Amino acid sequence: MTLSPTDTEFDPREPITVNLGPQHPSTHGVFRLKIQIDGEIVRDAEMIIGYLHRSMEKLAEERTYTQNIPFTDRIDYLAAMSNNLAYCLSVEKLAGVEVPPRAQFIRVLFAELQRIASHAMANGTFINDCGAWHTPLFHMFREREKVLDLFEMTCGARLTTNYMRIGGVAFDLPEGLLPAVRTFLDEMPGHIEDYESMLIGNEILVARARGVGQISAEDAVNASFSGPVLRGSGVPFDLRKADPYCGYENFDFDIPVGRQGDCYDRFLVRMAEVKESIRILNQVVDNIPDGPWLTDVPLHLRPDPGEAYARVESPRGELGFYLVSDGGPAPFRFHCRPPSLINLTALKEMTLGGSLADAIVTLGSLDIVVGEIDR
Amino acid sequence: MTTWLDPQAVADRLNTACPGSVVGLNAAAAGDAYLELSADHLIEAVTFLRDDAALELNFLSNLTAVDRDGELEVVYHLQSLDLNQIVVCKVSAGGYDDPRVPSLEPIFKGAHLQEREIYDLFGISFEGHSDLRRMFLWEGFPGYPLRKSFLQMPGNLTAGLPGFSHESGGNDWPVPGTVDERPIHPNQASRNIPVPGDPPRVLGSSSEGQA
Numbered sequence: 001m002t003l004s005p006t007d008t009e010f011d012p013r014e015p016i017t018v019n020l021g022p023q024h025p026s027t028h029g030v031f032r033l034k035i036q037i038d039g040e041i042v043r044d045a046e047m048i049i050g051y052l053h054r055s056m057e058k059l060a061e062e063r064t065y066t067q068n069i070p071f072t073d074r075i076d077y078l079a080a081m082s083n084n085l086a087y088c089l090s091v092e093k094l095a096g097v098e099v100p101p102r103a104q105f106i107r108v109l110f111a112e113l114q115r116i117a118s119h120a121m122a123n124g125t126f127i128n129d130c131g132a133w134h135t136p137l138f139h140m141f142r143e144r145e146k147v148l149d150l151f152e153m154t155c156g157a158r159l160t161t162n163y164m165r166i167g168g169v170a171f172d173l174p175e176g177l178l179p180a181v182r183t184f185l186d187e188m189p190g191h192i193e194d195y196e197s198m199l200i201g202n203e204i205l206v207a208r209a210r211g212v213g214q215i216s217a218e219d220a221v222n223a224s225f226s227g228p229v230l231r232g233s234g235v236p237f238d239l240r241k242a243d244p245y246c247g248y249e250n251f252d253f254d255i256p257v258g259r260q261g262d263c264y265d266r267f268l269v270r271m272a273e274v275k276e277s278i279r280i281l282n283q284v285v286d287n288i289p290d291g292p293w294l295t296d297v298p299l300h301l302r303p304d305p306g307e308a309y310a311r312v313e314s315p316r317g318e319l320g321f322y323l324v325s326d327g328g329p330a331p332f333r334f335h336c337r338p339p340s341l342i343n344l345t346a347l348k349e350m351t352l353g354g355s356l357a358d359a360i361v362t363l364g365s366l367d368i369v370v371g372e373i374d375r
Numbered sequence: 376m377t378t379w380l381d382p383q384a385v386a387d388r389l390n391t392a393c394p395g396s397v398v399g400l401n402a403a404a405a406g407d408a409y410l411e412l413s414a415d416h417l418i419e420a421v422t423f424l425r426d427d428a429a430l431e432l433n434f435l436s437n438l439t440a441v442d443r444d445g446e447l448e449v450v451y452h453l454q455s456l457d458l459n460q461i462v463v464c465k466v467s468a469g470g471y472d473d474p475r476v477p478s479l480e481p482i483f484k485g486a487h488l489q490e491r492e493i494y495d496l497f498g499i500s501f502e503g504h505s506d507l508r509r510m511f512l513w514e515g516f517p518g519y520p521l522r523k524s525f526l527q528m529p530g531n532l533t534a535g536l537p538g539f540s541h542e543s544g545g546n547d548w549p550v551p552g553t554v555d556e557r558p559i560h561p562n563q564a565s566r567n568i569p570v571p572g573d574p575p576r577v578l579g580s581s582s583e584g585q586a
Contacts, residue, residue, distance in 0.1 A: 050511035057496070058520050094406050221456060224435050224485025237456050243377035306406035309437060309452055309463070320437055322450065325406075335439040345488050374511055 015043050018356065020363075022051050028125060029370030033347075033363065040355040045348045049341075052374040060334035065091050065166060065301045068334065072321075073160035075336055076372040078121055081114040081151075082314035083336075084164035089245055090321035091166045094308035095301055103168035103295075104246045105288040109181070110151070110163065111246070111312070112277040112284070116188075117147040118315035119270045119277075122228075122367040126267055127199065129364035130208040136199065143191055146184050153177055166301060168294030181285055188278055196271065209264035213350045213362030216261060223345040227317025228269045229366055233261030239313040251280045263365035270367075300329045307333075316340050316367055340372040378460040380430075382410040385462050388427065389420055396420035409450075409463035417466055417477045424453055424462070425482060431455040432462060435483040440468070440493045442523045447474045447499055468499045471524065478504040496521040 020033040030051035036044035056075065060068045072083040085107055092099060099107075121144060124137035148158040153174055155163040163170050199205055215225070220233040230237060238255045240248040256272030258265025303325040311320030317339030324333035343366050351359040382400040389397050389410075396416035401409050412420050424432045432453035440449045447468040454461045468474035478501035479486040488510070490501040495509040498519035509516065518525050 050513075053511040055520060058525075219484070221434055222484045223487075224483065224489075235456065242456075242459050249376075303406075307409075308406040311436075318436065320452075322437060322439055322452075324441055333439075333441045335437075337437040337439075341488055341492075342485060345485055 045351045056375045064329045070162045079118045080161045081110045086312040086319045088164045090310035093310045095303035097167045100292045102291040103293045107246045109284045113147045115315045117144045120144040126364040167297040172293045212263045212358045214262040232258035232266035232269045266365045338372045340368040380462040392423045393419045435485045438489040440497045475500040
């Protein structure tokens with residue numbers, strides 16, 4: 001067989017379509033980004049999602065309120081505690097359940113530990129995307145492992161914790177957990193210092209991330225961004241301050257914000273948030289009260305007909321659950337507001353005109369979890 | 376603390392600015408109170424809510440839909456970042472035949488993906504949306520899964536676990552005391568696993584230890 005001249009002819013003026021994913025390390029899961037490149041410059045970007053769609057919102061309509069808690073673990077599997085918490089808060093708001101003070105402290109303890117673990121993963125993979133390969137990632141995994149060990153001590157699971165309950169938490173803290181948390185908190189500042197000395201201001205990281213994937217504060221608000229992506233653009237909106245839950249108003253902490261809204265600022269915001277989490281955790285460990293950790297809630301809870309929307313500041317942003325009750329034992333409608341999905345709204349605008357390598361850095365800086373995008 | 380705006384107060388402002396946009400409100404409901412807007416005036420009403428100096432609802436926090444047994448409605452949670460207040464708005468999209476509401480994408484870019492999701496799973500068309508395609512499912516998927524009428528997967532596929540059906544009015548869930556006790560394997564007797572129908576365990580006293 002001979003090839004005709006047109007088969008081998010290559011027109012350099014025609015844009016080339018490049019598929020990133022669905023199976024590609026830079027997409028952090030089963031996520032496909034179809035990019036049209038002209039030379040190195042991105043001319044069009046389209047995301048194709050749904051590979052991990054498990055129809056959780058439909059399934060949840062056939063389970064009792066308590067049976068739905070394990071589903072929430074699997075929505076955002078890098079921040080299961082935050083998802084448990086958001087869902088339980090929403091049910092508690094719907095049914096008017098009061099949570100005892102010790103349970104509130106335990107919830108804050110694990111939500112903040114989860115933030116440290118999730119940000120370690122986010123920053124590690126982001127630096128990986130920037131070209132530092134795996135060394136920083138595995139250093140940050142070391143800290144994440146310690147947090148997961150604390151989870152395992154408490155509820156037996158490391159990733160899909162299923163620990164929060166409607167009206168409190170499933171178990172009291174085991175003996176030895178608080179000393180272990182204290183040890184972790186004591187050694188953590190040293191590790192963070194290491195990272196900061198190696199990474200912040202690092203010439204290669206700055207060259208790869210500064211000015212890349214920039215978005216203004218106005219556009220970020222208009223695109224409903226939330227979490228470190230919104231704060232990286234300089235909008236000081238954090239639900240722990242703006243709409244405190246679980247007694248966050250009693251803790252002393254700051255909201256770090258970026259200035260330029262680029263990938264580097266998002267990275268810095270996450271690094272600073274880990275330090276703020278450690279501040280909160282120190283206050284939790286010092287002040288945790290004794291008492292009950294779970295209120296008496298019927299196993300087959302039947303909230304009055306109505307609806308409720310409650311949200312938390314998850315490591316990725318505003319994570320909300322919208323529940324509608326028809327008076328039955330299962331939610332009539334169960335909706336999760338996924339920060340990962342909504343933070344992708346402006347992905348196209350953020351990558352257009354940059355190089356292909358910058359698109360990967362931008363995607364990495366958004367810190368997506370595909371389980372939450374597709375649900 | 377975020378203020379949940381009283382729908383009556385918001386409705387009063389809306390009625391003076393764009394008459395006819397509020398078609399109802401539910402202030403006494405259990406849980407969150409909400410405001411019902413008319414689909415015809417949705418764009419101007421939401422634009423007013425965003426630009427009004429006393430409301431400044433400039434952040435579309437959440438957008439979703441609910442199927443009220445054949446009547447589809449779209450729910451918006453609008454938040455003000457500066458004034459820290461939130462209001463819930465609803466718009467009726469009509470029945471299963473041809474549900475449609477105007478798209479909020481020209482006002483809030485953040486509606487883009489959320490409206491696509493609702494189109495995919497509920498089949499509600501958003502007029503004026505720039506790229507209304509299915510998002511999670513493929514083009515040609517039969518039906519809209521989150522509608523209450525969608526009871527079965529195509530090809531008689533069923534989910535692995537038996538579920539609770541809304542059809543029977545919500546009363547076929549086991550009532551405590553009516554379910555036979557599940558036999559407990561001798562090895563598991565010490566774990567005292569609660570069976571459906573047990574009276575709820577009273578947990579939460581420090582003396583009890585871990586359940």
